[in-house]
Amino acid sequence: MSVRLLFRSLVIQGSWNYRTMQGAGLGFSLIPYLSRLYRGKRDALNASLGRHSGFFNANPYLSTVAISAVARMESEESDPEEIERFKQALVSPLGSLGDRLIWARWRPLCSLLGLLLFGLGAPWWVASGVFVVVYNALPLWLRLWGLRQGWQRGRDVARALLASPLRRLPDRLTIPLAVIAGALLPPLALALGGASSAGPILVIGVALAFVVLGCWRPALAGRLAAIGLLVGSLVFVVLENTVW
Amino acid sequence: MALLGGVLGLDTVSCVQAMVSRPIVAAPIAGYLLGDPAAGMSAGVVLELISLNQLPIGANRGWDTAPASIAAAAVAALSSGGAVTLVVAVGFGVLVGWVGGWTVHLMRHAIARLVAAGESQRPIAASVLSARHLSAMAIDFARAAVLTLVALLLGAPLASGFEFSGAAAAVAATMLVLICVGLALGSDMRMMAKGRTVVMAFTVGLLVSAVLSLWLV
Numbered sequence: 001m002s003v004r005l006l007f008r009s010l011v012i013q014g015s016w017n018y019r020t021m022q023g024a025g026l027g028f029s030l031i032p033y034l035s036r037l038y039r040g041k042r043d044a045l046n047a048s049l050g051r052h053s054g055f056f057n058a059n060p061y062l063s064t065v066a067i068s069a070v071a072r073m074e075s076e077e078s079d080p081e082e083i084e085r086f087k088q089a090l091v092s093p094l095g096s097l098g099d100r101l102i103w104a105r106w107r108p109l110c111s112l113l114g115l116l117l118f119g120l121g122a123p124w125w126v127a128s129g130v131f132v133v134v135y136n137a138l139p140l141w142l143r144l145w146g147l148r149q150g151w152q153r154g155r156d157v158a159r160a161l162l163a164s165p166l167r168r169l170p171d172r173l174t175i176p177l178a179v180i181a182g183a184l185l186p187p188l189a190l191a192l193g194g195a196s197s198a199g200p201i202l203v204i205g206v207a208l209a210f211v212v213l214g215c216w217r218p219a220l221a222g223r224l225a226a227i228g229l230l231v232g233s234l235v236f237v238v239l240e241n242t243v244w
Numbered sequence: 245m246a247l248l249g250g251v252l253g254l255d256t257v258s259c260v261q262a263m264v265s266r267p268i269v270a271a272p273i274a275g276y277l278l279g280d281p282a283a284g285m286s287a288g289v290v291l292e293l294i295s296l297n298q299l300p301i302g303a304n305r306g307w308d309t310a311p312a313s314i315a316a317a318a319v320a321a322l323s324s325g326g327a328v329t330l331v332v333a334v335g336f337g338v339l340v341g342w343v344g345g346w347t348v349h350l351m352r353h354a355i356a357r358l359v360a361a362g363e364s365q366r367p368i369a370a371s372v373l374s375a376r377h378l379s380a381m382a383i384d385f386a387r388a389a390v391l392t393l394v395a396l397l398l399g400a401p402l403a404s405g406f407e408f409s410g411a412a413a414a415v416a417a418t419m420l421v422l423i424c425v426g427l428a429l430g431s432d433m434r435m436m437a438k439g440r441t442v443v444m445a446f447t448v449g450l451l452v453s454a455v456l457s458l459w460l461v
Binding site: 010011013014015016017018019020021023024025027028031034035042043045046047049050051053054055060061095099103104105107108110111112114115118124125127128131132135136139174175177178179180181182183184185186187188189190191192193200201203204206207208209210211212213214215216218219221222224225226228229230231232233234236237239240 | 257258259260261262263264266268269272273275276281282284285286289290292293294296297298299300301303327328330331332333334335336338339352353355356358359360364365366367368369370373374376377378380381384402413417418419420421422423424425426427428429430431432433434435436437441442443445446447448449450451452453454456457458
């Protein structure tokens with residue numbers, strides 16, 4: 001059964017929307033377990049699925065914590081209102097812990113690692129492959145860990161989250177992230193700009209100067225980079241047809 | 245390619261999230277299928293850097309990276325090559341990514357009407373819930389596939405209709421890429437980490453790498 005819960009958790013965001021967010025996905029993930037639990041009690045099953053298809057949201061990789069904990073509470077015939085309160089109480093910690101760890105640290109770290117490999121001359125499939133394999137190791141472990149913790153601890157799973165080393169992991173990934181970002185700049189600048197007539201030191205210097213500017217106003221710099229490439233491409237297309 | 249766009253589009257949010265929809269993966273795969281994975285990878289590297297600081301948290305609406313990556317890789321792989329081509333390819337990818345972000349926004353409103361219609365927490369049959377959930381995934385697949393197809397139809401003349409050339413244009417394009425990559429990396433760094441220790445770690449990595457890179461050059 002836990003394998004089916006795990007596989008269904010992979011598509012928990014399949015019907016993500018602005019009203020119930022992952023709600024329908026949570027209900028969908030619980031269908032195999034609840035169908036077995038409420039065998040022959042169609043009304044009870046439908047009522048339970050209706051309750052679990054309301055609002056819910058969490059980091060997708062940690063959603064297994066909620067899925068298995070809710071399954072455990074349903075099996076213990078807990079009060080539906082208590083289960084609902086429990087679910088809503090999990091939204092914030094599962095979101096903040098997972099988002100801070102995965103989106104703000106792990107994914108950038110793995111991306112920069114892949115980009116560094118490319119900058120150092122690795123074939124594209126090595127850079128892409130290392131990114132995919134290294135990145136997915138942590139989410140897969142999180143899904144399995146969450147499934148086990150949620151089922152073993154049920155309504156006390158919040159204690160497992162508080163005590164887990166996952167809370168400190170984002171801080172520990174900060175330094176490696178910064179080192180790889182620094183190490184990435186020279187080879188990437190040379191790979192993208194090395195063919196020009198500008199010397200390698202100038203190429204690295206230009207990129208570094210704009211890294212510093214990007215750090216100064218990050219939100220503006222991110223937009224400027226995208227807009228710069230968009231406008232630049234339009235200018236080149238127009239000039240190609242009129243001048244060159 | 246449109247099917248690839250649909251499948252990779254599902255990976256962005258709806259299914260698994262193994263990150264094969266990221267430009268660093270999607271663009272070289274598209275380039276490989278079109279015969280030039282290196283060109284796809286170059287476009288993917290720039291797109292990856294400028295989309296790295298977009299965090300898919302809650303209702304945050306970011307780029308649709310899968311169709312954007314495939315569109316950029318297609319223009320890069322089917323063009324004559326060089327820095328100007330890279331700028332045009334990535335610029336086109338940015339445009340497709342933004343349009344894709346809006347289609348995701350509209351789709352999420354449509355899915356809200358599909359799966360959350362009527363009274364909240366009303367009893368629902370398993371078959372109905374499954375059908376609604378899977379329909380939402382099918383809509384996402386179709387959205388990404390159609391967007392990729394339209395992008396390729398628009399991008400094909402862009403890629404094959406021009407022969408970008410000229411030394412001055414190449415230098416200008418290279419500098420533009422370097423500037424945008426620098427801005428993007430700085431933005432990524434600051435969004436994710438800050439503090440004196442971070443600056444020191446960045447500097448150490450930079451210095452070691454710069455010495456090794458310049459020595460190898």
